[in-house]
Amino acid sequence: MTGTVFSIEEFATFDGPGIRMTVFLKGCPLRCTWCHNPEGQRAAVEYRRSPNGCTDCGACLAQGEVMPDGTKRLTEASMRACPRGLVRRCGDVYTSEALCAKILANARLLSMNGGGVTFSGGEPTAQAAFLRECLSLLGGHIHRAVQSCGYTDAATFSAILADCDYMLYDLKLIDPALHCRYCGVDNAPILRNYRSLAASGLPFVTRIPLIPGVTDTAENLEAIAALMQSCGVDYAELLPYNRMAGSKYASVLREYDPQFDTERAVASREDVFARHGIRVKIM
Ligand code: SF4
Numbered sequence: 001m002t003g004t005v006f007s008i009e010e011f012a013t014f015d016g017p018g019i020r021m022t023v024f025l026k027g028c029p030l031r032c033t034w035c036h037n038p039e040g041q042r043a044a045v046e047y048r049r050s051p052n053g054c055t056d057c058g059a060c061l062a063q064g065e066v067m068p069d070g071t072k073r074l075t076e077a078s079m080r081a082c083p084r085g086l087v088r089r090c091g092d093v094y095t096s097e098a099l100c101a102k103i104l105a106n107a108r109l110l111s112m113n114g115g116g117v118t119f120s121g122g123e124p125t126a127q128a129a130f131l132r133e134c135l136s137l138l139g140g141h142i143h144r145a146v147q148s149c150g151y152t153d154a155a156t157f158s159a160i161l162a163d164c165d166y167m168l169y170d171l172k173l174i175d176p177a178l179h180c181r182y183c184g185v186d187n188a189p190i191l192r193n194y195r196s197l198a199a200s201g202l203p204f205v206t207r208i209p210l211i212p213g214v215t216d217t218a219e220n221l222e223a224i225a226a227l228m229q230s231c232g233v234d235y236a237e238l239l240p241y242n243r244m245a246g247s248k249y250a251s252v253l254r255e256y257d258p259q260f261d262t263e264r265a266v267a268s269r270e271d272v273f274a275r276h277g278i279r280v281k282i283m
C-alpha cells in the first residue's frame, strides 16, 4: 500500500510525549481559514515555489496549469523551468514498508527519550487505509500517536483508535454553523468521535487552537469546556494563533484570507476551563 507524505520532522517536541518523528500525511477534508499548512490540504502531489531569491520572471507560471475552478497550480514542468531551482515537489509517495523502515531506523533513539512516531497532516485519517497499515507494522516496535481533527466515519475512527497508543485531538468550534463557516464541514462527526475517544480509555490530549474572535471566544471555549467535562476530560492544551500562518499560501499560488480579526481581545481562558474542572496549558 502507498501513501503520500508532505513532510517528515525528525525530532519534534510538540507532537506528543517525548521526542518524536512526525510524519505529515497529505490531504485534509477541512479548510480551516487559519490553516498554516495549506500545502497539506490537497491529497495530490503538488509543487511549491520559494519566494527567497525569486526574480518574478514568470517562467514557472507559464508552465503551470489552470484548474476547472479557475485556480492555478504549478507543475513538474514549472519545476524544470525555474532557472533558480525554487520550485519544489510537495508530496512523496511511500510504500508503508519504506515509510515504516525510515521510522524504525530512529526507533531506539526516540524510545530512549520517551517518544515515538506521530502521524499528523493534513488530516491523517484522510489516508486511513495507509495509516492503519503503518500503525499495524509499527505496533510493538515504537510508541504510535495520531494527531487528528476527528473528521472521519465512526468505523474508521474506532479502528484507528485500536491501532494506536496515543491521540492528539483537535477541538475547534462547537457551534455547527460556525464550524461550517470557518472549517468548511459539519462538526457532527468530530464531536461524535471525540466522545468515542474519551470513552475508549486510550491516552489522549485535547488541543484547541486559539483563533482570535473565532475559536477564542468566551462562548466557544465555554462550550468546549462543557463538552470536555461531560466526557470526563480534565486537561487541554491551548495553541496560540500563529501569526505567520499566511506565509505559505503564496508558495502554492493561493491567497490567505483568514476572515478574522487578529487584534480582537481574547477570552479569559483559564477561568473558563477552571469552572469546568479542566487544567489548561498554553503551548
Ligand atoms: S519561482 Fe523561479 S521561475 Fe518562478 S517566477 Fe520565481 S524565479 Fe521565476
Ligand code: SF4
Binding pocket: 028, 029, 030, 031, 032, 034, 035, 036, 037, 040, 041, 121, 122, 123, 149
Ligand atoms: S484540520 Fe488542520 S490541516 Fe486541515 S485545514 Fe484545518 S488546520 Fe489545516
